[in-house]
Amino acid sequence: MRIYVKTYGCQMNENDSLYMMGILRECGHEIVDDLETADIALVNTCAVRKKAEEKFYGKLGEIQHIRKKKKMIIGVGGCLAEKERERLLSKGVDFVFGTRSYSRIGELVERALKGEKFTYFEDHIDEITSQTPRIISSHHAWVTIIYGCDRFCSYCIVPYTRGREKSRPMDDVLREVESLVERGVREITFLGQNVDAYGKDLGDGTSLARLLDISKDIEGLDRIWFLTSYPSDVTDELIDVVASSEKISKNFHLPVQAGSDRILERMRRRYTREEYLNLIDKIRSKVKDVSISTDIIVGFPGESEEDFKETIRLVEEVKFERVNLAIYSPREGTLAYKNYEDDVSHEEKVRRFQELLEIQKSINRRINESYRGKVVRIIVEARSKSSLMYGRDIRNKIIAFEGNENMVGKFADVKVNKITAGPLYGRLVWLEGSEDDEDKALRRSNSQAEG
Numbered sequence: 300m301r302i303y304v305k306t307y308g309c310q311m312n313e314n315d316s317l318y319m320m321g322i323l324r325e326c327g328h329e330i331v332d333d334l335e336t337a338d339i340a341l342v343n344t345c346a347v348r349k350k351a352e353e354k355f356y357g358k359l360g361e362i363q364h365i366r367k368k369k370k371m372i373i374g375v376g377g378c379l380a381e382k383e384r385e386r387l388l389s390k391g392v393d394f395v396f397g398t399r400s401y402s403r404i405g406e407l408v409e410r411a412l413k414g415e416k417f418t419y420f421e422d423h424i425d426e427i428t429s430q431t432p433r434i435i436s437s438h439h440a441w442v443t444i445i446y447g448c449d450r451f452c453s454y455c456i457v458p459y460t461r462g463r464e465k466s467r468p469m470d471d472v473l474r475e476v477e478s479l480v481e482r483g484v485r486e487i488t489f490l491g492q493n494v495d496a497y498g499k500d501l502g503d504g505t506s507l508a509r510l511l512d513i514s515k516d517i518e519g520l521d522r523i524w525f526l527t528s529y530p531s532d533v534t535d536e537l538i539d540v541v542a543s544s545e546k547i548s549k550n551f552h553l554p555v556q557a558g559s560d561r562i563l564e565r566m567r568r569r570y571t572r573e574e575y576l577n578l579i580d581k582i583r584s585k586v587k588d589v590s591i592s593t594d595i596i597v598g599f600p601g602e603s604e605e606d607f608k609e610t611i612r613l614v615e616e617v618k619f620e621r622v623n624l625a626i627y628s629p630r631e632g633t634l635a636y637k638n639y640e641d642d643v644s645h646e647e648k649v650r651r652f653q654e655l656l657e658i659q660k661s662i663n664r665r666i667n668e669s670y671r672g673k674v675v676r677i678i679v680e681a682r683s684k685s686s687l688m689y690g691r692d693i694r695n696k697i698i699a700f701e702g703n704e705n706m707v708g709k710f711a712d713v714k715v716n717k718i719t720a721g722p723l724y725g726r727l728v729w730l731e732g733s734e735d736d737e738d739k740a741l742r743r744s745n746s747q748a749e750g
């Protein structure tokens with residue numbers, strides 16, 4: 300069968316879809332990009348924000364429109380499927396499955412092909428292991444190491460849709476990494492909704508710090524990232540391991556969500572503004588040239604102008620390298636939905652969003668200025684929409700340059716010559732595997748700059 304897969308939401312969902320596609324291919328199905336020619340359309344959904352939900356329903360309408368002209372089975376999985384369940388069957392979906400049953404996708408598709416209409420949900424994660432087939436699309440791979448979340452932040456639906464924290468055994472994770480490296484992967488990102496909680500439930504000393512420490516010695520693995528950190532779960536051991544190796548990314552993505560203690564408490568985040576700032580100081584004092592990025596929600600219920608100003612002050616004080624900004628949207632089933640009135644008007648939320656965005660842009664521009672004239676080592680990732688090639692450095696900074704697809708997956712040195720508030724632009728001065736040795740290329744680049 301020809302199967303089309305559409306994914307919404309976070310990297311976790313993207314990675315789950317790669318596993319699903321790998322399993323379906325192993326079962327003899329073909330994965331296609333063209334919805335019009337597909338026999339089965341699978342949608343992996345997100346329920347974190349209303350916008351993602353709206354996008355899904357738009358896509359469902361498009362799929363159903365095509366199904367009027369040809370036979371097509373529709374399967375819907377992921378976080379929104381967990382939330383909506385049977386309701387999706389009444390909207391014309393043929394089968395609905397949860398976030399803890401991805402590895403059963405082959406069987407679920409077989410049932411749907413026999414004409415069954417059903418829902419399939421499990422309470423416990425049906426674990427992906429190193430033996431699960433998966434698709435590798437480049438030199439980079441995501442590796443999920445912990446499922447679910449125990450934090451229950453008041454605005455978040457994830458603990459309800461993905462269940463409680465469950466870590467994969469470290470041996471199995473390492474086997475997966477080694478097998479990915481054998482297949483040509485040189486860069487990996489360890490993933491978890493709260494990646495710092497990795498190993499806590501196993502009770503055998505497993506931790507993210509230990510995993511990073513062992514992984515850094517895997518030959519052929521050149522860069523290691525981890526996402527997403529929960530501030531109060533970041534340990535000294537983790538910071539020390541990050542500082543100890545050139546292979547481990549010098550980027551901590553630490554969602555702060557708000558700068559006011561009152562709002563942090565309402566959000567049920569388990570740290571104060573001061574504790575967060577102390578953590579940043581500690582990381583910066585131990586990890587040389589580290590970059591810190593964050594997530595912030597504006598317009599949370601009860602957020603006053605003064606609370607918002609506290610967030611602005613925090614952003615100005617920390618000077619994040621990147622801020623993912625979101626406007627609060629109430630999610631049915633969460634504590635915030637139950638306990639708080641969504642009392643900040645939409646216009647006010649948009650105003651706060653824009654104000655913070657402008658502040659962050661000017662911070663970005665100032666930080667990016669420090670890159671001007673520098674030669675930065677990146678791994679080339681892909682061609683961008685502007686048709687330049689791009690890659691990122693060890694601090695997660697994106698740099699674009701003139702190049703070609705043969706460079707993908709290789710180390711490259713790029714001399715930065717143009718600054719924006721977003722990506723940097725530069726000129727290639729060295730490419731891994733080229734005849735020029737690195738020193739010669741650098742000397743030539745510097746003398747050209749002087750001239």
Ligand code: SF4
Nearest residue numbers: 448450451452455457
């Ligand atoms: S840490 Fe909070 S925001 Fe992140 S997934 Fe868990 S409950 Fe959601």
